[in-house]
Amino acid sequence: MSGWAKKVFWKEVSVNEADGGFTVTLDGRGLKTPAKSALAVPTRDMAEAIAAEWRAQDGEVNPLSMPVTRSANAAIDKVAIQHGEVADMLADYGGTDLLCYRATNPEELIARQAAEWDPVLDWASETLGARLLPVAGVMHVAQSDTALQGLRDKVHAMSNFELAAFHDLVSLSGSLVLGFAATHQMRPIEEIWMLSRLDETWQEELWGVDEEAAEQAEIKKQAFLHADRFFKMSRK
Structure with missing residues (x-):
């Protein structure tokens, strides 16, 4: 998934191990950051927190209700490159x-x-x-x-x-x-x-x-x- 979806379209949110870290998938598709990088995080606790934020979305996605996701995006899209x-x-x-x-x-x-x-x-x-x-x-x-x-x-x-x-x-x-x-x-x-x-x-x-x-x-x-x-x- 690239960027923020306007409406909830998925049924299942899962946490998976990948490359020494963890990813979150929506109906089997891995989340991506706004810059289209794979959203891979270092710990299961973080991945589970991100998954919980996506499961809690109802109707339209509200990025302001997803602080862990936003922080992970910042780490990948901003901090990692500078x-x-x-x-x-x-x-x-x-x-x-x-x-x-x-x-x-x-x-x-x-x-x-x-x-x-x-x-x-x-x-x-x-x-x-x-x-x-x-x-x-x-x-x-x-x-x-x-x-x-x-x-x-x-x-x-x-x-x-x-x-x-x-x-x-x-x-x-x-x-x-x-x-x-x-x-x-x-x-x-x-x-x-x-x-x-x-x-x-x-x-x-x-x-x-x-x-x-x-x-x-x-x-x-x-x-x-x-x-x-x-x-x-x-x-x-």
């Missing part, structure tokens, strides 16, 4: 990591950032071998080339499917370190998400919740949780 560029783009977050740039006032926010973010930077130093230093204000301060290169190497070592998930973990949180915290299951994923929203939570406590902003934040949170799930499914 793995190095994607890895470099994500690794660059380390030089301006969210956790490193701290408020200069008020004291309560400064203290909260230190209490919540310093342990994560300590974890990165101990687990990832990369010590990133926090600074006050928004002026750029260069981090250790050795630390940044070590993180870059770890990003480049990811598979296409891992990197597709990691892209969203990092870009949605604004933090390379939090992306790694998620992939290493440093803390429950919802706690990691809340760490990325520390400043926004502070503002909400002061001024109240903006409903439109809260709706957008919830959309991003669900995408972050999906990326975490997809990364776990990508590991053999």
Whole structure:
């Protein structure tokens, strides 16, 4: 099947082993990505999740209801052909990591950032071998080339499917370190998400919740949780 079908036409969705991975078929025909590549994934868990999404379609196909399929397509059609560029783009977050740039006032926010973010930077130093230093204000301060290169190497070592998930973990949180915290299951994923929203939570406590902003934040949170799930499914 090439691209998205407008209407459901199949009766049976199956998962099959193929070339060291797994494929999903509709009435015996293998799924293809929008770029017409075979949709072959690394684990049975991922294939079963994709199959479940296709079985759940009723009437007309709704791509928005198929996040695992869309992420797998991205891994095959986008990440696979520019793995190095994607890895470099994500690794660059380390030089301006969210956790490193701290408020200069008020004291309560400064203290909260230190209490919540310093342990994560300590974890990165101990687990990832990369010590990133926090600074006050928004002026750029260069981090250790050795630390940044070590993180870059770890990003480049990811598979296409891992990197597709990691892209969203990092870009949605604004933090390379939090992306790694998620992939290493440093803390429950919802706690990691809340760490990325520390400043926004502070503002909400002061001024109240903006409903439109809260709706957008919830959309991003669900995408972050999906990326975490997809990364776990990508590991053999």
